[in-house]
Structures are given as structure tokens and as C-alpha cells.
Amino acid sequence: MKKEVFSSTKRRFKREECLADLVIVGGGMAGTCCAITAARQGMQVVLVQDRPVLGGNASSEIRLWVLGATSHMGNNNRWAREGGVIDEILLENLYRNPEGNPLILDTILLEMVSNEPGIRLLLNTCMHDLQKSSPDTVEAALAFCSQNATEYLLKAPLFVDASGDGSLAFLAGAAFRIGAESADEFDEPFAPDDTYGELLGHSLYFYSKDTGKPVRFIAPSFANREISKLPRFKSFNLKDHGCRLWWVEYGGRKDTVHESESIKWELWRVIYGIWDHLKNSGEFPEMNNHTLEWVGTIPGKRESRRFEGDFMLSQKDLVQQRQFDDAVSFGGWALDLHPADGVYGDLPGCTQWHTKGVYQIPYRIMYSRNLKNLFLAGRIVSSSHVAFGSTRVMATGAHNAQAVAIAAVLCREKNLLPAELLEPSxxxxxxxxxxxxxxxxxxxRLSDEGELVQLATLRPSSTYRLQGLPMDGPWKSLEFAAAQVLPLAEGKVPGIRVQVKASKATQLRVSLMGSKRKGNYTPELVLAENEFEIASGESFLTIDFQYYIKNSEYYFVTFSANENVQLRTSETRLTGVLTVFQKFNKAVASSSRQEPPEGIGIEAFDFWLPERRPEGRNLGFDLDQPLSLYDVLYLRNGIFRPIGQSNAWAASLDDPQPSVELKWDSEQKIREIKLYFDTDYDHALESTLMGHPERVVPFCVQRFSIWDKQGNRLIQVCDNHQSCFSLRFDAPLTTNYLKISLEHPSAATPAALFGILCY
Structure with a gap:
């Protein structure tokens, strides 16, 4: 028993002092990825999260899917899914949770953080104050956990603000902005005026469930009974089942920091008003058996403060895909602004304009220009309101935060401050x-002098040469123009033969197209073109463009839209080879051609999009000369996804035991072996709600082994589903030989590997 007498002085809560290398405030996707990345590099990290779970807007509390540059596969950013820890999380979520249950994602994030001994996780803990050692240096953060009545004093030489509203940076006095800049400040023609509004609002989601029997609903008194009169309500779709209703948005005319609770109440009024209308208007008898299973208790917040770094990203940096010496990340979501009036306005729910390809993100936007030891992560990084329309999304923020984590590691190792990492070396x-x-x-690309594979001789058991793809798949209608995307090397374009089926005699135009900018996948240049007479029935079409390529790059063999023609597809899937169609994804576009208004500084172009699996087949075709797309030397070129070329070695499909041998002239001491696999970076892996048809990406090698010179198997893996694999040795392995043995993912997909690193 514990008994205390009256105290004439006030009591204090229990206080605990925590010393760390890095304190991260905010456990959304950015803060979580930052913490995991830093801890894996040996940092002692405190991760402070004011909610009971991790993930922020992606968590089960809000239930928004994680997405970034892939943009629902609705843009021309091929192989653009973010890498590193955020990729690991999404692939693990696919493996465990293809249905997109947000509760399962919660467990994945909690497990990954708890598995890192270097992370001290403080859930339900709000950072509310700080201490400075000088006007421009944060010394400690103070946080309070309501669940264990404990106050924490968190000390570290480096801090990361990933809190969404920038609470730490705000209290520390860092320069920030709220709202939209004028068009003149950064020469941003897309900058909104006051009629559109300067801030994006909050959204709230809900779930419903069919119970199999009638369910009555009596609306609370605060429900909006006039919901059906809202202009936005006419776009309501029952098939969306609540959590796709991102347009249930409000608050852009309010203070999105200090009025967040009142914004939530207004969104509750809207949500319960929607459900009241569905259940009680008599217009939706199919909802008779449905119950309201879940309504969000905190809204998904899009925008509040943005803090100033040594550089501020703006519209032209994105649209013109500007290059930066300090590039550490990338983005590719549309410049996506929402009208401030949200659900109560007459304007469409968003205005999205896409860039022609991905853009670099510089390191200088990821730390405060005022606080010497404060990094910025998540949506608060240094960008204009227009650029923020793209950089704000979760996968981009998480990818940036991984760069922050490695920067913090270097700062600790070299006793540097964040800005000092700008020195070129x-x-x-x-x-x-x-x-x-x-x-x-x-x-x-990776350029690492200490990497040992650069010194090795590589010998593959076989190499896949593309002579064509079997015409063994279903017929595909040319309802939309189609293009086979191929990486072609300098020289003559090979002749191509495809199988066609026409419902009547017709004409078909076939073109060879390319992108204006190297590395983009927006076909704008017509390099050669042929017109063919197609007879009724099935036939073969031979295409010879008589064109010589000067630059090795991805090119598009395009077939014009013709609803009377079908092309035969193939069941074979190849790394770095795909088919796209000239159409649009209504989730992120309204037409197959982006046609922005004149004067807003956005380019017009056509969308050429892949199809999601289980579709997404290549066309079947024969080539009159084989293409060498999968040279074993790509394994050490320092690029681990298809960019400009496949960048992968692939084994022949008839190779029963694919392998690569590495031989050195002398013995090497190896502490770590890293392998980089193909998990189809072109495929968006939305974390919740949408669902996916598979647990493992079909290109991914699941079974592989690593052997030494004596024939000892160093490791055998039978269930790989990740992009990266690392084998670390407690004591260095001394050898002049390694063998990597792989199994084909399937009979129709050859084993492929992007890279091997040894240290």
C-alpha cells in the first residue's frame, strides 16, 4: 500500500530524462521511416508520437493510403515507386495485407519500430515545450504521456521535426509560412488567388458494413440534414464505401492548426449527414442492411505550417525537372491543390497537374535555416504552397525523411551540423x-570506391536475350492506342512482327516514339511512322521503321486506337519491359491528354499508362534481331531499377539453375553482401482499402542462395518478397569467390537481379 499525506506545495508528474543521438517528433510515415533508417545505422533514437499508433494519415485512425510518385499508376512516371524503408513497408504490407486492412498496417509499423533496439518509442506522448542552449540551437524537448502520467526530458545533439504541424520547429522559433505565396514571389503562374483559397482542408472517412438484416439509423442532432443540397454531393458514389471520399473536405478557410477540432466537428456533421441521407432518404434501398461501422475520430490534415530551409522548392523546379547538386530524393505526385471551401464550395475537389516525369528534391529543403541542429521532415519541408501540392504526400515525405536520417548519421559520425553536409565530398x-x-x-548512380564487386569478374550461368515474346496471351482490343515500351541501344531499330485480329478490313498506324528528355517516359517525338492495311481476320504484321537510334533509351512502338483491331498479348513478364495505353486514371486525371489553361506554367502532354495486374501484359512479338537487354555488367553499374535501360541481369528462361559467379584475383575480406531484386517499381502499392491481386510481386525472386568457394551455403532464402537483401557477417568472410544462385519466379518470368554489392 502507498499512502501520502497532504502536500502544501504542488506535486509534479514523474519525470524521466532520455539521452539520444537523435530525437524525432512525429510518428507518421515520415518520422517512422526516419527512425528506422537512423537506428539501422547505429543511432540511438527517441521517436515521440502523440497518437496510440504509428503511421499518421496512413494509420487505422485516419485510413488514407500511402502513395507518392506512382500516383495510382495514373501518370507517366515509370518505375517511380519510392525506395528504401518506405518501399520495405509497402512490400511487407502487400505480403501480409493485400486486402488493405489499415489495422494490419498498424502492426507492421509497430513491429518494425519495436524490432530496432536503437529506438525508444514513446506513444501517446505529446511534445509540448523545449529548451535551447543558444538562440539557434535546440537542447532538449519536453513531452508528456497522458497514459503513464510521465513527463520526458529528451536531449540530443540533433532533432527532427516530423510532426505535421511543425510543433518543435514552431516552438524553437524557426521561420515558417502558412498559406499561398503570390504568383510573383517564385514566378509561379499556378499560384492560387483568394477565390480558390490558400490552404488545403482536412478530410474524414467512414466505413459501412452489410449486416445481412435491416439496420435502423437515427442521426445525431448535430448531423447536417441538408447534405444532399451540397454541390459536391452529386458526385457521391455508393461503390466508394466511405473511405474513398477524400472530397469530404473542410477547413481551408480556417486556422488548420488551432481550429482543427472545430474542423473535425464540422466534418462529423457532414459524415453523419451523408449517412442519414443514405439510410433515411428512401433513395438508396440497397443500403437498408448496412450499418455504420467506423467513422474517423481525428481528421486527415493536409496543410498547415511550412518551414524555411536554405532553399525553397517551387513550381518551376518540379515542372522543369531541375537538377540539384544536393539531390537526395525525388517526387512525382501531381501539383495537387484543393479549393479552400472544400465540400461547401462549387469547385471540383482538386486541381491536379502532372509533370512529364519525376523531379529531384534537394537536401537544402530538409533543415531549418534558423536552427542549426533541426531537420525538417514530412509535409513541413521548405517548399512553396504550389510545390507543396506535390511534396506533401506520404511516400514522398517518407522518402525525404530517410535522407534526413542518413544525414543525421553522417552529422553524428563527423561531428557536423546539417548545413555542413553541403560540402561536395x-x-x-x-x-x-x-x-x-x-x-x-x-x-x-552509386559510385563507391570501396565496393568490391567492381574488382570482380562476373560470370553468369546464362543471359536472357530478347528475340521476342510468345504470342500466347489473350487478345487486347485497341480501344485505346497502345505502345510496347522497349529499351533500345544505339543502332538500327529491329523489325517487329505482331499478331493482329481485325473484325473488318481497316487501317492501322504504327509509330516509333521517344521522349524529349532523357529519363522521361512521355512519348512526344514521332521518330518514324508506317500506315498498314489490315485484312479482316487474323494475320501477322511486320513493322520495319528503317530508323537508326543515336541514344540508348526507352522507346515506344505505338499502335493507333482502332476498335476494330486486337493485338495478341504475351503471358511472359520481363524486368524493365512493359506495355502502356493512351488513356487516363480518373483518380488523378480527367482526360487522356493533360491540357492545362494557358498561362499557368504547366505543360500539355498525353498520358500513356500501364494496366494493373492481373492485366498489364506485354504484347506478343518477334524481332528480326535479338536485343541484349540484360548484360551481367549491369549488376555493378550502380542503378537498381530500370532507368534508360533495364539495369538488370536476367537469366534465360530455359536455364534450370540461374546463377552468377564472382571471382577476384586475390582474396577479399567481405563483411556484407547486398542484393537488389525486381519488385516492379512501376506498380503502386497503396497501403489501404484498394487491395492488390497478389502477395508477392511476380517479378521478384523468392528463392535464392549464396555459396562460398568451398561449396558452403552461406544462406538460403525461400520467401523473399523485398527489393533489398543484406547478409552481414559477424567476422569478415575471406574469399576470392562467391556464387549467387536464383530460382525463376515462374515459368513465364525469368530470374532477374539489379545489383550485387560487397563490402
Whole structure:
């Protein structure tokens, strides 16, 4: 028993002091990925999260899917899914949770954080104050946990604000902005005026369930009974079942920090008003057996403060895909602004304009220009309101936060402050470490002098040569124009033969197209073109463009839209080879051609989109000369996804035991072996609600082994589903020989590998 007498002085809550290398405030996707990345590099991390679960807007509390540059596969950003820890999370979620249950995602995030001994996780803990050691240096953060009545004093040489509203940076006095800049400040023609509004609002979701018997609903008194009169209500779709209703948005005219609770109440009024109308208007008899299973208790917040770094990203940086010496990440979501009036306005729910390809994100936007030891992560990074329309999404924020984590590691190792990493040699080291960890930085490749595979002789058991793809798949109608995307090397374009089926005699135009900018996948240039007479019935079409390519790059063999014609597809799937169609995804576009208004600084172009699996087949075709797309030397070129070329070695499908041998002239001491697999970076892996047809990406090698010179198997893996694999040795392995043995993912998909690293 514990008994205390009256105290004439006030009592204090229990206080605990925590010392760490890095304190991260905010456990959304950005803060979580930052913490995991830093801890895996040996940092002692405190992760402070004011909610009971991790994930922020992706968690079961809000239930928004994680997405970034892939944009629901609705843009021209091929192979653009983010890498590193955020990729690992999404692939693990696919493996365990293809149905998209947000509760399962909660467990994955909690497990990954709890598995890192270097992370001290403080859930239900709100950072509410801080201490400074000087005007421009944060010394400690103070946080309070309501569940254990404990106050924490968190000390570290480095801090990361990933809190969404920028609570730590705000209290520390960092310069910030709320709202939209004028069009003149950064020369941003897309900057909104006051009629559109300067802030994006909050959204709230709900779930319903069919109980199999009639369910009555009596609306609470605060429900909006006039919901059906709202202009936005006419777009309501019963098939969306609540959690796709991102347009149930409100608050852009309010203070999105301090009025967040009142915004939530108004969204509750809207949600319960929607459900009242569905249940009681008599217009939706199919909802008679449905019950309201879940309504969000906190809204998904899009925008509040943005903090100033040593650079502020703006519209032209994205649209013109500008290059930066300090590039550490990338983005590719549309410039996506929402009208401030939200559900109570007459305007469409959003205005989205896409760039022609992905854009680099510089390191200078990821730390405060005022606080020497404060990093910025998530949606609060240094960008204009227009650029924020793209950088704000979760996968992009998480990818940026991984760069912050490795930067913090370098700062600790070298006793530096964040801005001091801009020195060119230090920045190069940061970029190399990021790429090595699975991060993708457009335009850069790994260039690591200490990497041992560069010194090895590589000998594959076989190499896949593309002579064509079997015409063994279903027929595909040319309802939309189609294109087979191929990486072609300098020289003559090979002749191509395809199988066609026409319902009547007709004409078909076939073109060879390319992109204006190297690395993009927006076909704008017609390089050669042929017109063919197609007879009724089945036949073969031979195409010879008589065109010579000067630059090795991806090209498009396009077939014009013709509803009377079908092309035969193939069941074979190949790394870095796909088919796209000239159409649009209504989730992120309204037409197959982006046609922005004049004067807003956005380019017009056509969308060419892949199809989601289980569709997404290549066309079947024969080539008059084989293509060497999968040279074994790609395994050490420092690029771990298809960019400009396949960048992969692939074995022949008839190779019963695919393998690569590595031989050195002298014995090497190896502490770590890293392998980089194909998990189809072109496929969006939305984390919740949407669902996916598979648990493992069909390109991914699931079974592989690593052997030494004596024939000892160093490791055998039978259930790989990740992009990156690392084998670390407690004591260095001394050898001049390694063998990597793989199994084909399927009879129609050859084993492929993007890279091997040894250290």
C-alpha cells in the first residue's frame, strides 16, 4: 500500500530524462521511416508520437493510403515507386495485407519500430515545450504521456521535426509560412488567388458494413440534414464505401492548426449527414442492411505550417525537372491543390497537374535555416504552397525523411551540423549511402570506391536475350492506342512482327516514339511512322521503321486506337519491359491528354499508362534481331531499377539453375553482401482499402542462395518478397569467390537481379 499525506506545495508528474543521438517528433510515415533508417545505422533514437499508433494519415485512425510518385499508376512516371524503408513497408504490407486492412498496417509499423533496439518509442506522448542552449540551437524537448502520467526530458545533439504541424520547429522559433505565396514571389503562374483559397482542408472517412438484416439509423442532432443540397454531393458514389471520399473536405478557410477540432466537428456533421441521407432518404434501398461501422475520430490534415530551409522548392523546379547538386530524393505526385471551401464550395475537389516525369528534391529543403541542429521532415519541408501540392504526400515525405536520417548519421559520425553536409565530398558520401540503402535519386548512380564487386569478374550461368515474346496471351482490343515500351541501344531499330485480329478490313498506324528528355517516359517525338492495311481476320504484321537510334533509351512502338483491331498479348513478364495505353486514371486525371489553361506554367502532354495486374501484359512479338537487354555488367553499374535501360541481369528462361559467379584475383575480406531484386517499381502499392491481386510481386525472386568457394551455403532464402537483401557477417568472410544462385519466379518470368554489392 502507498499512502501520502497532504502536500502544501504542488506535486509534479514523474519525470524521466532520455539521452539520444537523435530525437524525432512525429510518428507518421515520415518520422517512422526516419527512425528506422537512423537506428539501422547505429543511432540511438527517441521517436515521440502523440497518437496510440504509428503511421499518421496512413494509420487505422485516419485510413488514407500511402502513395507518392506512382500516383495510382495514373501518370507517366515509370518505375517511380519510392525506395528504401518506405518501399520495405509497402512490400511487407502487400505480403501480409493485400486486402488493405489499415489495422494490419498498424502492426507492421509497430513491429518494425519495436524490432530496432536503437529506438525508444514513446506513444501517446505529446511534445509540448523545449529548451535551447543558444538562440539557434535546440537542447532538449519536453513531452508528456497522458497514459503513464510521465513527463520526458529528451536531449540530443540533433532533432527532427516530423510532426505535421511543425510543433518543435514552431516552438524553437524557426521561420515558417502558412498559406499561398503570390504568383510573383517564385514566378509561379499556378499560384492560387483568394477565390480558390490558400490552404488545403482536412478530410474524414467512414466505413459501412452489410449486416445481412435491416439496420435502423437515427442521426445525431448535430448531423447536417441538408447534405444532399451540397454541390459536391452529386458526385457521391455508393461503390466508394466511405473511405474513398477524400472530397469530404473542410477547413481551408480556417486556422488548420488551432481550429482543427472545430474542423473535425464540422466534418462529423457532414459524415453523419451523408449517412442519414443514405439510410433515411428512401433513395438508396440497397443500403437498408448496412450499418455504420467506423467513422474517423481525428481528421486527415493536409496543410498547415511550412518551414524555411536554405532553399525553397517551387513550381518551376518540379515542372522543369531541375537538377540539384544536393539531390537526395525525388517526387512525382501531381501539383495537387484543393479549393479552400472544400465540400461547401462549387469547385471540383482538386486541381491536379502532372509533370512529364519525376523531379529531384534537394537536401537544402530538409533543415531549418534558423536552427542549426533541426531537420525538417514530412509535409513541413521548405517548399512553396504550389510545390507543396506535390511534396506533401506520404511516400514522398517518407522518402525525404530517410535522407534526413542518413544525414543525421553522417552529422553524428563527423561531428557536423546539417548545413555542413553541403560540402561536395560530404554530399557525395550522403548520396552514395542513400543509394546503397535502396534510396532512388534520379540522375545519380552509386559510385563507391570501396565496393568490391567492381574488382570482380562476373560470370553468369546464362543471359536472357530478347528475340521476342510468345504470342500466347489473350487478345487486347485497341480501344485505346497502345505502345510496347522497349529499351533500345544505339543502332538500327529491329523489325517487329505482331499478331493482329481485325473484325473488318481497316487501317492501322504504327509509330516509333521517344521522349524529349532523357529519363522521361512521355512519348512526344514521332521518330518514324508506317500506315498498314489490315485484312479482316487474323494475320501477322511486320513493322520495319528503317530508323537508326543515336541514344540508348526507352522507346515506344505505338499502335493507333482502332476498335476494330486486337493485338495478341504475351503471358511472359520481363524486368524493365512493359506495355502502356493512351488513356487516363480518373483518380488523378480527367482526360487522356493533360491540357492545362494557358498561362499557368504547366505543360500539355498525353498520358500513356500501364494496366494493373492481373492485366498489364506485354504484347506478343518477334524481332528480326535479338536485343541484349540484360548484360551481367549491369549488376555493378550502380542503378537498381530500370532507368534508360533495364539495369538488370536476367537469366534465360530455359536455364534450370540461374546463377552468377564472382571471382577476384586475390582474396577479399567481405563483411556484407547486398542484393537488389525486381519488385516492379512501376506498380503502386497503396497501403489501404484498394487491395492488390497478389502477395508477392511476380517479378521478384523468392528463392535464392549464396555459396562460398568451398561449396558452403552461406544462406538460403525461400520467401523473399523485398527489393533489398543484406547478409552481414559477424567476422569478415575471406574469399576470392562467391556464387549467387536464383530460382525463376515462374515459368513465364525469368530470374532477374539489379545489383550485387560487397563490402
Amino acid at each position: 560530404r554530399m557525395k558520401e550522403l548520396q552514395n549511402r542513400l543509394i546503397r540503402s535502396g534510396q532512388y535519386i534520379p540522375g545519380l
